[in-house]
Structure formats: C-alpha cells, structure tokens
Amino acid sequence: MVLAANPRAPLNDQHFQVVVIGGGINGVAVARQCARAGKHTLLVEQNDFASGVTSRSTRIIHGGLRYLEHGELSLVRESLHERETLLRERSHLVHPMQFLLLLNETSKRSALKVRTGLWLYQRMAGKPRGEDASEMEVKRFERALDAGHRWSFFNYEDAQCEFPERLVAEWLMEAVDAGAVVRNHMEALAVDVAHGRTRGVLLRDQITGRDARVDAGWVINCSGPWADRVCQRSAIRMAKPMLGGVRGSHIVLPRFPGSPSTALYTEAIDGRPIFILPWNDQILAGTTEVADNGDPARTVPSPEEISYLLRSLTQLFPKAKLSAQSVKHAFAGIRPLPYSPDNRPSAVTRRHILHDHADDGASHMISVIGGKLTTAASLARECARKIGLSATEPNTIAIGPGPALDPLLDDAVLEIARIGAISEESARGIMEWHGKRAADIARMALVSAELRAPICPHTSHVVAEVVEAYRKECAITLGDVLLRRVPVALGACWSESCSREAALRIGAVLGWNEQTMGANLEAFETERAAFLRPVGRAAAFEAAAD
Ligand SMILES: Cc1cc2nc3c(=O)[nH]c(=O)nc-3n(C[C@H](O)[C@H](O)[C@H](O)COP(=O)(O)OP(=O)(O)OC[C@H]3O[C@@H](n4cnc5c(N)ncnc54)[C@H](O)[C@@H]3O)c2cc1C
Structure with missing residues (x-):
C-alpha cells in the first residue's frame, strides 16, 4: 500500500462526541449529519469509503416497487421522497431512468396485479399513472426477445446512480467541511465498554500498523454486513444476531445485439424479479438471493449464481447467443438484512433498524441494520434524532447541473473545457462525476x-x-x-x-x-x-x- 500525500494526524487519546464505524453510504451519511449538528465526529473505515456493499449494489435509486408486493407502504413512500431529493440535489450523479416491466404468459404475477401496483406506485410518487409501453418500444423489444412467448410490457420511472462511490465521496467531503474527522484504512478493533456504557473505540491504522484509542460519547456502528462482528469483538453479548446476511450477485456484459437501452425489470428463470440495466456503457444484470453469513470481505458470486443470471438473460434474449465468454465479470455483496430465520430472503423487510445496545450492556451505542442507497440520508436523520440531535431535512439547493438547467449544460461544458484547455468530452465527464468541483479540477488541468x-x-x-x-x-x-x-x-x-x-x-x-x-x-x-x-x-x- 502507498501512503497518501497528506500525512494523517494521530488520533490517540482524542475525544469525539460521536464515533461512526464504517464508511459505506450509511456511515458517511450519519457522520455528515452529526457533524452538521455541531458534534465533534470521527468516521473510521477499515478499507476505503464505499468499498463495501455500497459499491456492490444494483445502483438503482428507487421507491421499491417490489416492496409494494410485501405491503411495505411506508418504506415505499419514504424511498420515493428520498429519490426525488436525490434527483433534485445530485442531478449530475442521479438520473431519472425509464423502466420497462416485462411479463409473459408464464409469469407469476398477473398483468392486472402489476397494472394496479404500478398505478399505486406512480400515484405515491405524484406522477401520472404507469403506462403500457408504446407500440414502438414493444416492436423494438419483441425483435430481440424470445418469440415463443406472449409478452406484456409496462412503463414506469425510477432513477439510477451509476456511481454511488461518487455520491459517497461528495457526502464525505461535506462531512469534512462540517468538521468531521474521517479516516479510511482505519479499522475499529473493538468498542470499549465499561460499566454498561460505551467509552471509546480501539483503532488500528492499516497503513502504519499503529494502534490508537479514542474516547467516544456515542458509537454508531454502521459497518453494514460486518455489524455483528463489531459487537462480537467488543464482547457485547446479544441473545441473537442482528443480521441475516443475504448475498446478491450481478454479472456485467458488454452491450450485445438487442440489449436494452432502457432498464428492464422482469422475472428470472425461477420467477424471481431481476433487473437488466444499461450501466456505464455495459449491461448489468442481477441479482440473486443466497443466505450467506460468511466473511463479507470474501464474498464472491458462486458459479451457480452466475449460471442462473446468464440463463435468465439467455432465456430472455435467445437471439443474442450469450455464453459465459460474453460475461466480462461478476461481483457480489451481502445485504445486511435484519435477522429473520423464519422468512425467505425475499420476504425479509428491506426497512432499516436502529438497534440500541443499552439492553445489551452497552448504552450509547447504536447499530444500523439494513437500509438502501436510496434512503441513506433519511436513515442518517433518524439516527441523529435517536442520539438526541435535531435533524430536520435541509432546505435543498441544486448543486450540480440540474434537469432544470439542462439547456445551459452545453454552455457549462464549454466553459469547463475552456478553463482547463481540455476536450468537451473530458469536461462533460468531469462535470458528471465532480459536479460543482469541476471548475477547480479544470483549473488544475490547465x-x-x-x-x-x-x-x-x-x-x-x-x-x-x-x-x-x-x-x-x-x-x-x-x-x-x-x-x-x-x-x-x-x-x-x-x-x-x-x-x-x-x-x-x-x-x-x-x-x-x-x-x-x-x-x-x-x-x-x-x-x-x-x-x-x-x-x-x-x-x-x-x-x-x-
Ligand atoms: C446485491 C445488492 C443490490 C442492492 N441494490 C440496491 C439498489 O439498487 N438500490 C439501493 O438503494 N440499495 C441497494 N442495495 C442495498 C444497499 O447497497 C445497501 O443497503 C447499502 O449500500 C448499505 O450501506 P452500508 O453503509 O450500511 O454498508 P457498507 O457499504 O457495506 O458499508 C459498511 C462499511 O463498514 C466497514 N467496516 C466493517 N467493519 C469495520 C470495522 N471494524 N472498522 C471500520 N470499518 C468497518 C466496511 O469496510 C464497509 O465499507 C443492494 C444491496 C445488495 C447487496
């Protein structure tokens, strides 16, 4: 490993009002929220920010259409609200995306049920009702799809964040601007608990190998699928685990003849819902659901999962003649779902839980279980409130080139290209990934x-x-x-x-x-x-x- 240009100040014996363990999207959102509330906050991440589940997701910013099937209406409402906020606030990173829901006569879901569900979904989002797809779209798809089936097509809108890693980087910098101290490659070895209360956190710098101890007023365990492990190492005893890990895998392929240019939401070979999305000039297909309580750092897609996804794609697009050689790579992540041994993975709630460890003999410690990219900011507000901070939703201001500014976007691109003496393509790429920092980067490029x-x-x-x-x-x-x-x-x-x-x-x-x-x-x-x-x-x- 190679040291950063900026040496990191030692942390030993410092006191923080809040220590957040885990720098995925949830941990970064919580650290930002606490720092903005004026708390002296430390965020530690054992590897790199957003290197955990956050970068192994399907990257959809969604209200959770399928949560309707499980009756989780309040989760859908919250997710739709957060989706709109992200679309407005981070329009350079989060884009509206048209989804095409595809069913055939063998589908487990009836067209009527789907139409009703979409109607409700769009209504909750304050949008016009989901439409059946246009004839042109249908014709285009029908050419690529398995001709042996009678297909039904439905349209709806959600959003995509192609690079949640960038969203996390932006929130991280906002946390730092609000006064948070942030350290990646810094592992929390254990939470120090004495007399029923958390007192501090023992840390190991993965770069220098040096250990340190910091005092902590509150510890927020945002370590995602590692949450139980953090408690076990800290000798926090619980009657049952907090998590029931469920692995989800994806395959990534180059675009293929007939590959969709809008997102598809359809059924896999066993009737489970899967997504097939244009992503980063490629096709992303997923996901699976396999119980997995192994080490989250070592999770990989199994050959069976890859085969299942590939067969599902092949069944849908037989004319593309896809084979294993068509797959560029596969990746997997563990959904940190609440422990629920009696439920099928798909039936476990996707709503997050904030577990207060007071009853486990460790007051002033909260573990965050579950959550979604989409709801990380609202989760952070809820978490802040739980530790007594005021956390109202901020007045949002557009920070990137927003949809309302679209006509100006080309002008803005030209301006960034001029500032940096770079191509328009480079300028556009920099704006898409760095939003309002694009001009600073362009000046450096010059x-x-x-x-x-x-x-x-x-x-x-x-x-x-x-x-x-x-x-x-x-x-x-x-x-x-x-x-x-x-x-x-x-x-x-x-x-x-x-x-x-x-x-x-x-x-x-x-x-x-x-x-x-x-x-x-x-x-x-x-x-x-x-x-x-x-x-x-x-x-x-x-x-x-x-
Ligand atoms: C297959 C799959 C698809 C998904 N698709 C979507 C989607 O399309 N849309 C959506 O909204 N959500 C999706 N999700 C859910 C979403 O990705 C996760 O809920 C979210 O990323 C969880 O973020 P997190 O910060 O809690 O966890 P993580 O991103 O895993 O962050 C936890 C961090 O804690 C760190 N850590 C662990 N132990 C320690 C320690 N001892 N010391 C310091 N750091 C530590 C880890 O290194 C890790 O970086 C998906 C999840 C999966 C698995």
Missing part, C-alpha cells in the same frame, strides 16, 4: 499537459481528477482512486494494460519511483480481481447451465 492527459488511452477522464482524489478526497491507494473516486476501472474496456498505463501517467505527476509504482499497481490489481471476478474460465458453470 497547469500542465500531464494533468490534462487522459488517465488511460480509452477514457476521457484526466489525471487532474486523480490528483484531486489524493489531495482532497482522502484517497490513499490506487484502488481508492480508480475503483471509487474516479472509477474509470469499472469501465467497459479496462484491462491490465490500462492499469499499467494509468499507473505510469499518475506516477509521473505524483513523482512515484519504480518501487512505489510497482507496489501501487500490484495492490490495485489484487483488489480489482477480488472485486470484479473474471468469468472467462467458466466452462464449469456453462455445463451447469445446460
């Missing part, structure tokens, strides 16, 4: 040709964005940068040669010697391969698919 250079030959994102990530966004490793702050390595054509080229270009600007470059590159490739599992040698599961 300084030298090396900073204006694309990170690798296939991307329009430039090296100046990488420098911003190291300097201002707490990136420490090359993985922090290329997988999350400037996530070009999630792109369609990224390969080992791109990694090498990127390391050379970045190293030239940051003054890396050969040893530093080699160490960075090796750590990056190890992390990338552990996350995005290559599926090439898939003969085994292809056999399983037959």
